[in-house]
Structures are given as structure tokens and as C-alpha cells.
Amino acid sequence: MAAQKPSVPKGTRDFSPVEMVKRNFIFDTIKDVFKRYGFLPIETPSMENLSTLLGKYGDEGDKLIFRILDSGDFIKEKGEILINRVLEKSSSVSGSSSCSGDISDGLRSEISEKGLRYDLTVPFARFVVQHLNEITFPFKRYQIQPVWRADRPQKGRYREFYQCDVDVIGSNSLLNEVELIQIIDDVFQKLNINAVIKLNNRKILAGIAEIIGEPDKIMDITIAIDKLEKIGKKGVYDELLGRGVDSGSVSLLNPILELRGDNFAKLSSLKEILKGSEIGLKGVIEVETVLNYFNTLTLKTELELDLTLARGLNYYTGAIIEVKAQDVEIGSICGGGRYDDLTGVFGLKDVSGVGVSFGADRIYDVMQQLDIFPKEIITSTKVLFVNFGEKEELYCLPLIKILRDRDISAEIYPDSSKMKKQMTYADNKNIPYVILVGEDEMQKKLITVKNMISGTQETVLFEDFLKMISQ
């Protein structure tokens, strides 16, 4: 029988030990910070009912949901229904090929009622409504789990990837926004990534659209403003005209494009510009309130008011947050915002939430590119005992146990293979200490320790080695 050539589905990945250790360093750092701020972990199932998922991510999103074929009973119970349905359809339209999409759509819902998690936000909203009586509000939760999207795979875009979400639900206080910004600051400090946090507010954008008389064109306006640096003021105007914004409205945008100075200078100009828009002013006050907290609380990461952030404009209602790495050209490494009606679709109205999501894959790429993973995390086993045979094994095993009981990872090569093979094993696994115990050492009750980094070797009491390595 010809053996299969093994592979993984496109867009998915295996993670080797070295990758895992680095990924876990990122996840653990993020988790530790979340915990310090009193956030609690939850997990939801990988599969959700399609009724939970569909219609939450727009038409494009719906298409990207991986659907799970109904199992087991499917053949017996549904086979016939299915065929009848297809026959019915095909005869009623007399085999017209234009209907095939239609039929397979029908087929699809007939044979699948579950889908894979597409993000962590919708399952979280479902969780909150389903477990309402068990939850203490404000509910501060974090969730680190994979999500799946049937996107066309490409460099840096996968069909299975982890999201690290942290949200507060059930509190309108802007202190939550402040806390999330602190969390972002802490995480990237700890990861040693030089980042910039960009802050915007949906209400300011709504205000801008309102005062220039184009309240329905928030998105177009924001996207056009975003191109200012690249295409200049004239370019932005042309872009907006092309997007159907009236030329009179376009000229009203001028003061926005002229905004200069630091965050507070911008805010003070905006107050003037938006004085005719209630919602716009509300947005300015929100941003100002958040920024004022950082007069007392110092941030190490730069925090910048950026009116061009258009992220998630479809659902965010207040703050919009995005984080970029300063030293690497890559998309945002964290982002989020406030959504005033997170759980409405599941029947729980008027519950406001605010949260951000860390992009573990991009953070990994940034750290890899900058080569800033701490070297010490890569070491797995600290001590390898060379295996010289049965008698030596029995002598060494209790010593290994002592090391392990002190939480020092140690192993003995399982076979008495050639020395060279055992040393190569130590080399490949980056093991810093190799212990050699032969006839001579056993008699003298000593061990020979080879330091694999310095290359030096010395024969010592096990107790002395233990003291040295426990430090």
C-alpha cells in the first residue's frame, strides 16, 4: 500500500516545540496582565449553532463560517429527504443550471446546523445572555481560544488562529477604557514591543459627518481622511467627491484636515469645529475624559488621538482603539472599542460592553522579526544525564528525581547509545548541563558536569551541583 503523504489543510498550521514556547510566552504574558486587572477566564465551545452565528458578521462573514456536517444519523435520517428535495427542485425548474446555487444552499442548511467559532465576541454575547443569572456585573472576562475563518489563505492570514479578547460588559464608565489602555501598555511593555496606541471615537466621526451635512457617509469620510498623508488634501477631496459626497460638504471638512498639535490641542480645535453637533461634542468629552486620566497615570506607550481610525465602524458606538508596532511594518497588533448593544440580538437590551483583542499571530511575527523573544524561554530541559548502561541508570534515577522534585527539568537518555548521539541530542534540545556518571564517579560518589555553553567540565558532589542549579 502506498503511504499517504501527510499534510495539513491549507491555511492551518502545526506548531513545533520552539514555536509553542514562544507562543506560550505571549499568551502567558497577556493572561498575567489580564489577571492583574481582575479579569476572569471563560471558554465557549468550538462549535456554535448556526442560528447563533449567522447574520452577525454581515453577508461576507456568513460565507466565511466553517459549517459542520450533521453527523451519524445524517445518512439514515436525512438521506432520503435530501434526495427528494433535490429531485423536486430540479424537476420544478426543469434542470435549469442557474438554480444550482439555490439548491446547494438549501442542501447546505439541510445537512448542517452547526458552525465553527468565527470570533470570540458573538459567543461571549451568547454566553452572557445564557448565563445571566450566574454572572456578577460588571463582568470582566478574558477569553483566549482559536477561531476559524474560511478566508483565502495568504501570508499572515490563516484559517485557524487564536484571538485573545478582554472585555468589560455591563458598565458605561470610561474608567473601563482607561483600564484597557493600561492593559495594552502593560502587555507591550512586558513583551518589549515599542507600540503606539491610537484612540478614536465613533461619536466624533458621527459629529463630523453631521456638521458637514452627510450623516450617512461616516465611513466614506473616515476612509478618505485616512489617506490624507498619502494623497494630500486635494486627493482627499477628490476621493470624497468620487464617493458621492457633495462638494459643498467636502469644503466644510477643511478644519478637520487642518487639525494639528498634540491630543489636547486637537481636542480643543474639535470642540470649536463640532460645537454644532451634540453627538460630536459628546465624543470629544469622552476622549478628553479618558486622556485626562493619564495625567495622573503615566503610560510608557504613546497614546494618540487619531481621527482616521475606521476600525469596526459598523458596530462600535464610542471608543475605537487600535495598536500598531512602531518598529515593524505590519497591520494592527491589537484593537477594539465600545459597543452599546452587544447582547441585543440575543434578547438582552441596553448592555454596553468595551473590549480589545490582541492579535497573537502578528505579535509573534513582530517579536520574531525584531528577535526579542527572551533567550531563556527556549531552554526546555535543564539537565541531561548520559546513559552508560543499566547500573549507571539505577544510580542516576534517584538523582534525577531529586532535581525534578525541585522543579528542575531533567532527563536521562533512554538508551545507552553512543556518546556522540547522546551529546547531539543535548545540543539539539539546547540542554545547558550534561551529567556523566560512570564507574569512577559512582565509586567516588561524584558526578561530572559538562557545561554545554562554556564547554567546561568538572567533577563535583551532586549536592554542590544541586545548590548551584537551584539558585
Added chain:
Amino acid sequence: MAAQKPSVPKGTRDFSPVEMVKRNFIFDTIKDVFKRYGFLPIETPSMENLSTLLGKYGDEGDKLIFRILDSGDFIKEKGEILINRVLEKSSSVSGSSSCSGDISDGLRSEISEKGLRYDLTVPFARFVVQHLNEITFPFKRYQIQPVWRADRPQKGRYREFYQCDVDVIGSNSLLNEVELIQIIDDVFQKLNINAVIKLNNRKILAGIAEIIGEPDKIMDITIAIDKLEKIGKKGVYDELLGRGVDSGSVSLLNPILELRGDNFAKLSSLKEILKGSEIGLKGVIEVETVLNYFNTLTLKTELELDLTLARGLNYYTGAIIEVKAQDVEIGSICGGGRYDDLTGVFGLKDVSGVGVSFGADRIYDVMQQLDIFPKEIITSTKVLFVNFGEKEELYCLPLIKILRDRDISAEIYPDSSKMKKQMTYADNKNIPYVILVGEDEMQKKLITVKNMISGTQETVLFEDFLKMISQ
């Protein structure tokens, strides 16, 4: 619009913060032990190609694999092919309903080429072959990930559950079996579960079947022996006769059923009984070798030779291991064994592996039933600052930051809600210290600390509180 009543698919679960903390305690304990022994983590994708999964778990297993509907392009590209195929089939058999299973089987493979991970062993074998050149053998890996089975859900059996696998691949040394037993001992010691480790060997069972002249009936014989305590010797004989074992053979089984004494007594009887079977004697020597190691290495968990272990008899070739909790009636909480040809199906012959898998869900149930989760893990936030308003907030935030920077989880209630509401929040989250800073405290540069466990309250310097809580 009527809101959806939210729910999760049957057989799947949400995990609340309290459950998560307990589950993570189990996972972290297991991981820490794995690491001490020099095992390295890997992860594989949730979905594998069906060609990787099918045919590896028997016919029953194949049926329990969750299949993923091909995505995106499916409607346009496959719709028509699909319908033509169905039409073709149905016309060629003139609508006979007996063929529907056939057709929907065909349909199924037409529209699905991926399945969800069913266990961690097959993906691991695939991983080893795919990444052969990057791996140092013997390869000691652990893997903790969910698996999915379209089983009928029932109490304690889920459609999504975690497996915690630890395996050594590429070494025949029995030292690996010894290490796995040590790992089991360490894990259950740390979890405070009183367990018994049962050890068997496929070669001994083969030897028994051989000497009684029924080499093909290993499974029947083992299952029958397993019932000895329940149904007595006569019962076992009847059972075997019923399973088609010759009555002459059955009587040859007598010495096996008469085995008494400790492990070494049993081994010495087995040596006598199996002296006519080469493979049987080999099994005895293997078990003896493993047990002999524990003359030097003490185990805290009982280790018992148990000839009735029939676990995984289809694929294990040497050691068979199973662990039971002593104080709770529940199935095995850990199990595994040696398989001599793990990667053969993917084209890599003669690579022996040995490993065990910890059943996190059952371990959880055992610990829950015995109420042995350490109380301190349940605490999330250690310090809550009551929110008395804006001015107090600004005073408290830098203090909170100091706590967090020392890795003490702290939070401030995000709104200046009524005192009662804030205290209830602290209660529900099991927060041990609540800090009150009002006008008076701010003036005197003091804080009032309420100990939520003792109910006492005192006004102190923040620095003194910090010292106390950092200990």
C-alpha cells in the same frame, strides 16, 4: 423581532470562570510535571484532511468524525456536479429508497474534505512524519488540545473534550514506561488524588491465548478474565464457551484465574505458566524490568500488575497502562501504552512509541466530588477599591497601579454606585480585601482596609498594607 433563545450545541459546554480556574489548575499541574521530565509541547490544527483521519479509528470511529463542509466556492463550483450526481444515481436505480444511504455517503465525500481532530495520537503521528527532518529523536512531546467526537452525548461524555497526551517516540527503552509511571505518580500526588496504576502487557495476553491454543481470541479471553470477580470462575468459563472458545482451552486457563499474591509473585507464576510461549515470556520480562526500577525509585501511587486490562488491545503491542481513582466510582482517569508502529500508516515504518493520556474531565469530576480543589486558586482579584467618585478615583488609581506592578491583582469598581452594590460585587467575586478611601482618608494619606473574610476593618498606611499583602 423575537430574540433567539441562546444555547450551545448538545454535547458541548461553556466554562465559567470558576470552572476555568479549576480546569486550568489541572492542566497547569499536568504541564508542569510533563516539563520536569523534558517533554516539549506541540499543537496541531483542529481540522485535518479526511485522508489523514479516515481508517485510523475503525468503522465506528470513522462515523464519529465531525466533517467540515467545504467552504466558499462550494456553492458555485460544486452545486451542479452534486445535483447531476444525485440525479444520475437516482435515475439509475429508479428511485429505490434503499440506495439513499449510498447516495448521501457519496454526497458527503463530495462536499467535505476536512474533519475535526478525533484524538491527539493520529495527528501526532502525522506531525512526526511531516516534520521528520526537524525532530530530534527520541522525541518527547506533550499535547493538550480539545478533540471532537460525534458520539451520543450522555452524563460525563461530551462531543468536545480535552485530551492531555504525553508520548515518547523513537525509543524502545522500557525506561520510557518507567518515566511515564513516574509522571502519573507525580501528577496524582500533586492533585491529591489517591490513585492506583494498573499495568498489563499485550505480549502476556498473547502468550496466554497462545498456550491455551486460541491465539485469535486474545480479546475475548481478556474480557472474560476481567469479569472473574463479578461472576466467578464458573461464570468466566461459561462466558468463554459462549464466545466460541473450545472447552479444552478453557480449562487450560485455570492457572491464570488462580494467580494470587503481589506483583512479583504473579510474575513468577506467569513465568511457569507461560514457559511454552516465547512472546508470553517476553511480556513477563518487560513487566518485570519495569517493576524492578521501582525497587530504587519509590512511588507513592500503588502500581499493580493487572492481567484484565484490555484497553486499546487493537493497537498496543507492549505495555498497557490504566489509572483509576481509589475513592470515587468512575472510569479510568488516565491510560495508554506502547504501540510499535505508530507512524507506519503515514509511511514511516518501525518507529515505536509509548504514551499515556490524562482524562481532564474525569479528573475534574473526581476532584469536584472529593472537594479537593485548593481553596486559594478560586480567588481572582485580591483587592477591590470602592469607587466613591471622581476625586477619589484619581487618588486610588496610582495605588492600584503599584499593586498590579507587584503582580497583585487589584481593581476599582468602575462606577461610584451604591456601597451595597459594590460590596456585593466583592462578595460574589470572592475578593478578600476591600479598600475604602474617602475624603477623610485622602486628607490623612491613609486607607481603610476591610478584610472580607474576618469582617474586621482598620485604617492604615498604604505602604503597610502593601507590605502585608506582598508577603
